[in-house]
Amino acid sequence: MLKQTEGSKAVAEAIALCRPEVICAYPISPQTHIVEALGEMVKSGELPKCEFINVESEFAAMSVAIGSSAAGARSYTATASQGLLFMVEAVYNASGLGLPIVMTVANRAIGAPINIWNDHSDSLSQRDSGWMQLFAETNQEAVDLHIQAFKLAEELSMPIMVCMDGFILTHAFERVDIPSQEQVDAYLPPFDPRQMLDPAEPISIGAMVGPEAFMEVKYLAHAKQLQALELIPQLAAEFKQTFGRDSGGLVRTYRADDAETMIVAMGSVLGTIKDVVDEMREQGHKVGVLGIISYRPFPLQQVREALVNCKRFLVLEKSLAVGMGGIVATDVRMAVRGTGLKGYTAIAGLGGRPIPKTSLHKLFLEAEQESLEPVTFVDLDWDAVNKQLERERQNRHSGPIAENMLHDKGMSTAAKFG
Amino acid sequence: MGFQTVKFYQTGTFTVGNRLLAPDERSVQAGEMRSNSISSGHRACQGCGEALGARYAIDAAMAESNGQLIAANATGCLEVFSTPYPESSWQVPWIHSLFGNAPAVATGIAAALKVKGKHDVRVVAQGGDGGTTDIGFGCLSGMFERNDDVLYICYDNEAYMNTGVQRSSATPPAARTATTMPVGNEPGNVFGQGKNLPEIAMAHGIPYVATATVADLRDLEYKVRKAMKIRGARYIQIFVPCPLGWGTASDATILMARLAKETGTFPVFEAEYGEVTGVLKIRNKLPVEEYLKPQKRFAHLFGKHAHPEMIARLQAIADRNIRKYGLLQDQES
Ligand SMILES: Cc1ncc(C[n+]2csc(CCOP(=O)(O)OP(=O)(O)O)c2C)c(N)n1
Ligand code: SF4
Ligand SMILES: [Mg+2]
Numbered sequence: 001m002l003k004q005t006e007g008s009k010a011v012a013e014a015i016a017l018c019r020p021e022v023i024c025a026y027p028i029s030p031q032t033h034i035v036e037a038l039g040e041m042v043k044s045g046e047l048p049k050c051e052f053i054n055v056e057s058e059f060a061a062m063s064v065a066i067g068s069s070a071a072g073a074r075s076y077t078a079t080a081s082q083g084l085l086f087m088v089e090a091v092y093n094a095s096g097l098g099l100p101i102v103m104t105v106a107n108r109a110i111g112a113p114i115n116i117w118n119d120h121s122d123s124l125s126q127r128d129s130g131w132m133q134l135f136a137e138t139n140q141e142a143v144d145l146h147i148q149a150f151k152l153a154e155e156l157s158m159p160i161m162v163c164m165d166g167f168i169l170t171h172a173f174e175r176v177d178i179p180s181q182e183q184v185d186a187y188l189p190p191f192d193p194r195q196m197l198d199p200a201e202p203i204s205i206g207a208m209v210g211p212e213a214f215m216e217v218k219y220l221a222h223a224k225q226l227q228a229l230e231l232i233p234q235l236a237a238e239f240k241q242t243f244g245r246d247s248g249g250l251v252r253t254y255r256a257d258d259a260e261t262m263i264v265a266m267g268s269v270l271g272t273i274k275d276v277v278d279e280m281r282e283q284g285h286k287v288g289v290l291g292i293i294s295y296r297p298f299p300l301q302q303v304r305e306a307l308v309n310c311k312r313f314l315v316l317e318k319s320l321a322v323g324m325g326g327i328v329a330t331d332v333r334m335a336v337r338g339t340g341l342k343g344y345t346a347i348a349g350l351g352g353r354p355i356p357k358t359s360l361h362k363l364f365l366e367a368e369q370e371s372l373e374p375v376t377f378v379d380l381d382w383d384a385v386n387k388q389l390e391r392e393r394q395n396r397h398s399g400p401i402a403e404n405m406l407h408d409k410g411m412s413t414a415a416k417f418g
Numbered sequence: 419m420g421f422q423t424v425k426f427y428q429t430g431t432f433t434v435g436n437r438l439l440a441p442d443e444r445s446v447q448a449g450e451m452r453s454n455s456i457s458s459g460h461r462a463c464q465g466c467g468e469a470l471g472a473r474y475a476i477d478a479a480m481a482e483s484n485g486q487l488i489a490a491n492a493t494g495c496l497e498v499f500s501t502p503y504p505e506s507s508w509q510v511p512w513i514h515s516l517f518g519n520a521p522a523v524a525t526g527i528a529a530a531l532k533v534k535g536k537h538d539v540r541v542v543a544q545g546g547d548g549g550t551t552d553i554g555f556g557c558l559s560g561m562f563e564r565n566d567d568v569l570y571i572c573y574d575n576e577a578y579m580n581t582g583v584q585r586s587s588a589t590p591p592a593a594r595t596a597t598t599m600p601v602g603n604e605p606g607n608v609f610g611q612g613k614n615l616p617e618i619a620m621a622h623g624i625p626y627v628a629t630a631t632v633a634d635l636r637d638l639e640y641k642v643r644k645a646m647k648i649r650g651a652r653y654i655q656i657f658v659p660c661p662l663g664w665g666t667a668s669d670a671t672i673l674m675a676r677l678a679k680e681t682g683t684f685p686v687f688e689a690e691y692g693e694v695t696g697v698l699k700i701r702n703k704l705p706v707e708e709y710l711k712p713q714k715r716f717a718h719l720f721g722k723h724a725h726p727e728m729i730a731r732l733q734a735i736a737d738r739n740i741r742k743y744g745l746l747q748d749q750e751s
Contacts, residue, residue, distance in 0.1 A: 021533045022530055049533055051529040055560060059556070066519075090516060090519060199485060204511075205512070
């Protein structure tokens, strides 16, 4: 059913359609509206046969999900930013145990300085946690990816994060097609766990494993993600059959056929990028787009195929590997190794910094002219940065960097929410 | 408490003889139907109080739940000596996730069982004192506050044994551990009172809180069985001497537990909804020295550089317990 609705509300409805049995919730902006809506649905009976547990921390949220999933219940939670970091030990544990938990990450920056706005540093920090990570471009895709996520996770017995940009998607009202219960039931079978805590058949889960088998266990986690590379396109095709629309898959290209310059990105910024590319195309620039939906597993082959015919590419990412450069860009470069392609990295939108079309236009032209530095920080205020570096050279007691930045930039109030 | 009035102790010991009891009054361990939830062949040290306590506790929980039990375990000695794969000692469905999250994992299991309508299957979570009073404290308090249907059992050996006997917040004052060595003016663990988790659990107003020791195994079984009859959050702390960590003889485990109780050092009681409802009386009150002397972790309090003032402070703590809980025979509790 088509609806004008908030992204979080739409995702909550999609989750409810997937018939979760245990939902654990701990609030953090910008994830709150999702779990609030689900809590209401459980309480009103709209979502029956579901336990909604208000836990005391994100570490507990993931731990409760570990217990409920191991006892055979379809389990869901959602978090962001500090919340994701607070649960990290349990995040790795869930994947190590092979429990198919689905978690929404309403992507948000990581402090300090504390910042509630969107970038991708939170889920990307869990790159190697063994969780799959799918990135939604729109709220429609966020809805659709969640439905696919349960099926993918349970098929492989591996957990998955569905990542959607905090505020930009979670709090945006737009038209979303919410599927019917019949459609979702036809697509998503009931959870049939591979391992389960059951007095009728007692097993031990999570015991110690020494050097004699640890590598094999870890390799099998990798093997499952390699299987996911096959399964994700398959599930997207099945999805299209049932729901009648394209959603999901590993990667998606836009105006890429004859493109000489390819822009690579993940998440909602792809919308802005496509608008800029449309404008540049009208002016005769051969620019195209590669959107990565599946960040983990990383589709090396599909990325390579999408880029191999261009002359140069620019990875625009909302994340920063401090002391190195790009995070996504490193993976993309791995995908095109040996091709001799010129690759650039642009770090943009950290902590919710707007990514305006004018900045992208300029950036893409420079990429086309190959006049970019290997790593570019989009719209960085170099005056403020240099002033601080000079201050630190002059004054041993130069004070908190974040506060200095705001003074230098002539602003005096910091974010009001946390 | 039922076992106070009827005394079937064997001559000269505190041991209750099953032979003297009618078959239906005998302990779970003495029964033919005991579940052997933790089978033999595990790797605990000789005389390990934790292995003994866990065996009695889980078998009693199994008996009370008709074998319908799932256990969640925190990291620690119990987890390590009872596994590694593929040599699990557990005959019950068992999960180990992390050091600090056993209560939350158990909450998740209980939620799954509830939603699936498996009301007859019960959940036990268990961990050492470190996993309980320190790193798992947040999850435990959350589980209590929500009154989730979980029995949490803490095996209290008063230190982080699995990592080599470091101090936990349950380590008693003056005790030597690897991180509270007997050096300086006040040797051993800093003075204080330790974190009193049974009382903190009571402050949550949960239906049942109890303490027990491996010296009174019938009392331990009784408390576990009683806890299993109740729904909601329940907490039992079992005092389990650790020969390796305490520097005691491996055949002195029961004796040490009994001395802890008989000196008032470890009060044995039960409480419902935050109110103490019963205590196990001291039968033969002893000075704390009797309990401290056999333990190498307190050796620096005796001998050439003795610290009688510290022993006096430990005696004062025991005396306060005795007053507070009414542990003497003629005291009201
Ligand atoms: C997050 C984390 N920190 C530290 C450890 C190391 N560690 C494992 S068991 C343990 C001590 C366990 O002590 P306790 O809970 O008292 O159980 P015991 O071994 O004494 O029975 C420690 C510190 C760990 N596994 N995980
Ligand atoms: S170190 Fe202590 S608690 Fe651990 S197995 Fe040995 S006796 Fe038991
Ligand atoms: Mg301990």
